[in-house]
Amino acid sequence: MPNVFISSTSELREYRQAAIDTCNSLQLVPIAMEYFPAMGKNAVDGCKEELAKSDVYVGIVAHRYGYIPDGYEHSITELELDYAKELGLECLCFVVDPNYPWSEKGRDYENHDSLERLKNKIDKSFIRVEFTSVDSFTTNLNKALIRWLQNNQGGSYAFSHSAYIKRYLSQLQDEITLYLERFVLSLVALRAESAPNKVQPSNLGKSPVILPTFFEASLPIKNTEPKEKETPRHFDNFEAAFSYFDQRVLLLGEPGAGKTTTLMTFALKAVTSSLENSSNPIPLVARIADWPSKDGPSLVEWLGVQTKLDLQILSQLHRAGSLVILLDGLDELRAESQRSFLESLEEGLGENRVLITCRVSDYENFEERLFLNGCVKLLPLTNEQIKRYLVDYPSIWNILRQESEFLETVRNPLLLSTLTFALGNDKDINQELHRLQALSDLPGDLRNSILSTFVNRLHEHERRKSNKSLAKITTLYTLLGELAAKYEEEDNTFAMAVLQGWHRGKTVLETAQLLNLVIVEDEHMIRFAHSIFQKHFASSYWLETFSSSLEDVLSIGVEFNEDMLAAFTDARLSEFLIKGLESGDVDDLTRTIKFLTLIREYPAETSSGWSDLREVQTALNKLLVQVFTSKLDNADPDIRYYGVMGLWHTLGDEGSIDPLLSSLSDDDEEVRSLAAEVLGDLRIEQATPALIRATNDPSDQVRDSAKWALSVLTRKNKNLSP
Known part of the structure; x- marks a missing residue:
């Protein structure tokens, strides 16, 4: 196995240990001062002897120049680097980011000039990467050593490659086990079958087991190999369904039905299978919600970011069809990202296996259909x-x-x-x-x-x-x-x-x-x-707010009971709301906007005739956008303010953002500030140029709001880089 010489000053113990651990994980032999034998010779000769046995040099430089042996002008750290170059070793140098916080004890002011000269030498003559934390150093070293193996070790790389994948699988196994223990199995004992004992959390032994049943869904999907039409087929476990549809499956279910649980337990078994037999496919787990909002990367590039796998290794596995890609939450994909994601998925899937989860209702509303072999749906529990x-x-x-x-x-x-x-x-x-x-x-x-x-x-x-x-x-x-x-x-x-x-x-x-x-x-x-849980907390908040707003409308005789559709379409309520919207009184307008917003946000699925109620809400929303937009021309700045507030709650993907952009130039700073916050909160990327201009607004409040909005857009749509 290749030998790696690790050079650093003595205070960098944590970084040196991280280098040793990384070498061990890649089945490389670390040569570091911790392993130097007791030598009856001076330190310089001892280091040269160890370097002569090495295949590659790794140098870690921070804010200390290092020990200068008697009779030498340079530190032993610099002498090691020079001798490695003389031997013709490839030198992988890691230099600390000068802006990264560092303790005063770890700084060498006495030899500052020598240290800067060493860093300049590294910049000009060697491969150099900056690091900050131990984790960042480990990640960069791992990538550098893998690339060195690829370029220099030929057949030996396959052995190290296997060790790298094994470490990834072990980490994924720990992450999934922790997730299941904390967020699923501690509350929901839903799983297709028990996982092998060596990966099952020890405190879950007495959990009751529910064996979910599945059936072939009738929702249309694009089929790579269409099967003959047949009656819905039931499966006793997900593995059977996955196999039946040639390992390219869409899994549908209602909220709380067990979609993520099924995906994660399936992933855990796939991890175990891959660890036991390296010829089995390697699972990758990712949340579709993390797909960028537009101009998406290739599927492999995105998976590399999500899994933190080396892109070259991941690309090799992808080309070989050695992956089982497990993507959770298609329903969480934003509308503007759908086409980008689906195109990247179709173009980048290759010969690999895939499982995607989604809520039933969201998939029914999807404009596109997945290019998969079939879909199965989680059924409600039986008696x-x-x-x-x-x-x-x-x-x-x-x-x-x-x-x-x-x-x-x-x-x-x-x-x-x-x-x-x-x-x-x-x-x-x-x-x-x-x-x-x-x-x-x-x-x-x-x-x-x-x-x-x-x-x-x-x-x-x-x-x-x-x-x-x-x-x-x-x-x-x-x-x-x-x-x-x-x-x-x-x-x-x-x-x-x-x-x-x-x-x-x-x-x-x-x-x-x-x-x-x-x-x-x-x-x-x-x-x-x-x-x-999100629906529950939102509903509780809504119900409390709604109850506090009922007093005015109850006085006109409108009853709010199980038939909310009848209440929301009551002519008396319509007259009451129109009167409030036409009122020039700010308090009346505020109460009306609040109540209309509550009607729009009412959880329709909790009411009988909910589909009709949803249509009423949709129609009401379009009307409200017009009403609130008209308020932006009012002479009273308070009413313009509440017009912007109303658009915050009603402006959907199809609505025009021009009224909000115009409000960034309103005479009142409160209106301008709120408009900036709304544009940021609604994640409206087209507003970026206007928000940038708003950072030069004469009002501190408006500038702060614009900066906050831009930070939200930047954080939401940050560029993905492998």
């Missing part, structure tokens, strides 16, 4: 599956089977598991179930009642066992509810700074993480662990 899940809670099952509304609600695996967690230890389950029913005034409210009880019990459980200070449950619902209601559901990713910037926001974020309600994507972004 037998529910009974099997509740084998340790017979009292819950005995009540559920007699309550049709409850039984239909918990056919959703996520809701069944949350109900079990919430009620499993209750002494009087019957009384608690009736309490949940009493909280449910509208169809669909039972789901919210179950989730509310679950969150409260989870909060109470953590409060008792944790030493950390938790946010109060009311504060948790207020801030998470506003966050969930504020952002478009299809995006489901939020800037962490938004929540942290609110009063008590930091504590709420810590509590939400502790309760596994949210997932931190990276150091800047968070998302709800399940879309059902």
